[in-house]
Amino acid sequence: MESWITIKHLETIEISDIREHIAPLIRPKKEDELARRFDYLVYSIDLGLLQSKSIQSPVNIVVQTAEKLSAKYSIPQVEKKKEIIEKVQTNEFWDKVTIIELDTVREALRGLLQYLDRQVRPIYYTNFTDSITDGTPGEPLYGGNDLKNYRKKVEFYLKEHSDKLSVYKLKNNKKLTETDLRELERILWTELGSKEDYIKEYGETPIGRLVRKIVGVDRAAVNEAFSCFMSEERLNINQMRFVNLIVDYIVANGNIEDNKVLMGEPFKSVGSITTLFKDDMSTAKQIMEIVNQIKRNSEEIA
Structure with a gap:
């Protein structure tokens, strides 16, 4: 009973003194802000997968982060996670990624962000209203312009549209018709970029062979x-x-x-x-x- 009275007494009478003089002596654990942001980034991808929404933007950030880490293999802690860093940069990983695999990536990379070079960026102030055009409710958004270059646009599009007839045929070892080929040319040479972009990235590689190389074969x-x-x-x-x-x-x-x-x-x-x-x-x-x-x-x- 005496012990209970003492605790009760401290809670009611001296709590202000505890807060002022004792509490400051116990410092809360300082979490790495970069690690916390990376956690949030990966969790946003988890949520997008669960809700069947577009995850293009956060995935791009994770890939870019892995690319930067791959230049830091001279650091033992980074080199130790080389396998995961390299895997994250492949289309095959993101094509069949699961929530469990994403959490493995999160735990492996969150502590490595401290080794990246900090960039000081200028602050820009904008005043405009965001708008979404040609969006269909219930469908993921595909923003081609969000990808850094033509090659990434092409790879992303083909991976995301493997059920498109022409892509499906190539993936299943079927020959294209003339109509199929013209449609692929329209997509690669008009919708995603120009024929000049294609030649610059892939030279004279036939379109069918290129698509096959990116999507593989069933x-x-x-x-x-x-x-x-x-x-x-x-x-x-x-x-x-x-x-x-x-x-x-x-x-x-x-x-x-x-x-x-x-x-x-x-x-x-x-x-x-x-x-x-x-x-x-x-x-x-x-x-x-x-x-x-x-x-x-x-x-x-x-």
Whole structure:
């Protein structure tokens, strides 16, 4: 009872003294402001994913932050998180990102922002009213001008519109029609930029091949192309591993642009095609014909 009375007494009579003389001695934990802002940034992406809203703007900031951190690998703490920093800068990561993966990124990078160079920016005062034009209620907003350059515009558009017929066909190993090609030219040469922009970034790369390189190929479509080898017991273990590596590469990169790729890793570890198929070169030729046909499907008109 005495203890209770003492506590009650302190709460009612001396609380002002405690606040004035004792409380200042206990300093609140000082949270890194940059880390807190990064938390908020990632949480805004989480919310956008959950509500199916556009996350373009905060994603761009995270990517730009990762790009800046990649120049700081000389700092051990930053170098330790290199894998995550590099992964965040890829389209593949954002194409299938989850809330859990985002929180891993948040925890990994929030403490590294202190190593970035601080920029002193001039203050500009504006007085204008924001407005949204051509917006459709319930649909994410796509602001092409928010992207830094033509290449990022193209990559973002194609990733976000993989269900568009022409893009869908290329992703599923189907040839384009003349109409499909004209539509892609309109988008890439008029809507997102100019033909000069395209040539500056991609040279003379055919549009179909470029789209395929960015969006890749659906695994089911590639497996179907190689189904004659998957369904028949005509390959040994190493030969099957080699074909599976080809499938993986095409799924990720769209095509095998140069057969010299097959001489490097990860193919090299399994063995060269001439060594693996030295007793059955006709099968090797069939495999390469399928590889070339998949490539032609991204360039030829149906």
